[in-house]
Amino acid sequence: MILTKARELNGVIRVPGDKSISHRAVMFGAIAEGITTISGFLPGEDCLSTISCFQKLGVAIERDGEHVKVHGKGLSGLQEPKEVLDVGNSGTTIRLMLGILANTSFHCTVIGDDSIGKRPMKRVTEPLRSMGARIDGRANGQYTPLSIRGGGIQGVAYTSPVASAQVKSAVLLAGLQAGGATSVTEPEKSRDHTERMLRAFGCDVKTDGLTVTIEGGQELQAAHVEVPGDISSAAFFLVAGAIMPNSKITLRKVGLNPTRTGILDVLKQMGASIAIENVQNEAFEPYGDITVETSSLKGVEIGGALIPRLIDEIPILALAATQAEGVTVIKDAAELKVKETNRIDTVVHELQKLGARAEATDDGMIIYGKARLQGVQVSSHGDHRIGMMLAVASCIAEGETNLQQAEAVAVSYPNFFEQLKELQQESPR
Numbered sequence: 533m534i535l536t537k538a539r540e541l542n543g544v545i546r547v548p549g550d551k552s553i554s555h556r557a558v559m560f561g562a563i564a565e566g567i568t569t570i571s572g573f574l575p576g577e578d579c580l581s582t583i584s585c586f587q588k589l590g591v592a593i594e595r596d597g598e599h600v601k602v603h604g605k606g607l608s609g610l611q612e613p614k615e616v617l618d619v620g621n622s623g624t625t626i627r628l629m630l631g632i633l634a635n636t637s638f639h640c641t642v643i644g645d646d647s648i649g650k651r652p653m654k655r656v657t658e659p660l661r662s663m664g665a666r667i668d669g670r671a672n673g674q675y676t677p678l679s680i681r682g683g684g685i686q687g688v689a690y691t692s693p694v695a696s697a698q699v700k701s702a703v704l705l706a707g708l709q710a711g712g713a714t715s716v717t718e719p720e721k722s723r724d725h726t727e728r729m730l731r732a733f734g735c736d737v738k739t740d741g742l743t744v745t746i747e748g749g750q751e752l753q754a755a756h757v758e759v760p761g762d763i764s765s766a767a768f769f770l771v772a773g774a775i776m777p778n779s780k781i782t783l784r785k786v787g788l789n790p791t792r793t794g795i796l797d798v799l800k801q802m803g804a805s806i807a808i809e810n811v812q813n814e815a816f817e818p819y820g821d822i823t824v825e826t827s828s829l830k831g832v833e834i835g836g837a838l839i840p841r842l843i844d845e846i847p848i849l850a851l852a853a854t855q856a857e858g859v860t861v862i863k864d865a866a867e868l869k870v871k872e873t874n875r876i877d878t879v880v881h882e883l884q885k886l887g888a889r890a891e892a893t894d895d896g897m898i899i900y901g902k903a904r905l906q907g908v909q910v911s912s913h914g915d916h917r918i919g920m921m922l923a924v925a926s927c928i929a930e931g932e933t934n935l936q937q938a939e940a941v942a943v944s945y946p947n948f949f950e951q952l953k954e955l956q957q958e959s960p961r
């Protein structure tokens with residue numbers, strides 16, 4: 533895809549539904565009693581993989597655009613699939629689904645694309661095995677293909693070495709079906725969509741600091757889920773609006789769950805002009821409208837407990853750092869190495885191609901501002917977030933940027949390029 537430098541970005545848009553919440557709404561609806569309805573569902577490839585896997589497990593799911601109806605089967609109603617369960621590119625689908633399958637008496641084989649084949653699965657297969665699930669797979673259950681036959685699982689008190697919502701959720705979803713209580717303790721707090729949604733489906737889930745506990749044997753009751761906009765998708769336009777001249781962008785109904793809003797904290801600290809309005813707190817996930825305007829940014833240090841609150845936004849924050857005065861240091865983010873790509877290496881490599889000064893470190897990166905970017909051939913490497921970061925970079929880069937594997941953005945943001953174009957065509961403010 534050939535992208536050219538933009539003059540300014542102006543307008544009001546609604547970003548698509550939150551990916552993490554969309555996945556969970558389908559999965560929890562599938563194992564609940566009754567019919568779950570979802571509005572604002574993200575029709576991205578990852579969430580469509582979740583629908584397809586649960587359909588293969590015998591769940592009737594109807595979708596009309598962003599509206600989804602899930603005919604719940606209850607906790608013990610899933611059926612042995614006749615085909616392999618293919619999660620495509622989605623880490624959330626495979627890890628949470630393994631937790632759900634940990635107590636089924638039947639057999640399943642789970643696969644994904646090349647990227648999924650490189651992502652570590654022991655972080656979930658190990659605790660699930662310790663609960664009694666029988667899981668096998670390549671490299672002793674570290675990589676796909678995985679095969680699972682659950683049944684007879686017992687609660688566990690699990691201390692996770694990583695702050696990961698996928699690990700926490702997999703163990704809690706198994707715990708829901710296990711004998712006794714299950715608790716998960718993490719080193720830092722990861723996103724808490726699973727805990728919030730389980731409560732919305734009628735479950736008792738206790739949170740005490742970094743430990744979450746659930747009693748086995750609870751039934752989920754179908755619910756209506758309204759999915760707010762995805763702050764991880766909004767992040768691309770938040771940075772675009774801040775680094776582009778003469779720009780003002782408003783993003784409507786964006787999820788503001790505090791475990792996800794690290795991007796807002798950091799952009800404000802960098803000096804970005806950001807206003808949040810119309811905040812709604814009654815739903816189980818808060819949301820509001822965010823407006824960003826052209827800003828002068830300065831470098832910052834990002835690490836510690838902030839990292840899980842913005843882990844998926846680091847690629848686009850790195851681009852913001854190339855346009856900030858001074859140095860930005862990102863540390864404690866080794867988890868970036870096991871995402872859709874090694875996001876430390878791909879971000880640094882692609883930004884360097886565009887003329888930025890960036891260095892990879894063991895657990896993050898160092899970026900020196902302020903750089904004048906020059907359009908060249910770049911690649912998403914099949915990683916949706918790298919693709920969108922590079923598309924935003926093309927708006928400020930001189931000349932033409934040739935983005936390879938642009939189609940990867942459909943994983944989480946199918947109408948990204950349309951909205952980017954829309955904002956370029958709005959009349960100046």
Ligand code: SPQ
Binds near residue numbers: 697723867917
């Ligand atoms: O689903 P997947 O492929 O893992 O997607 C990513 C992303 O960038 O969209 C990570 F690559 O988001 C994860 C996120 O990094 C989604 C997620 C969730 O919904 O629970 C949690 C985070 O991963 P983790 O490993 O920290 O739990």
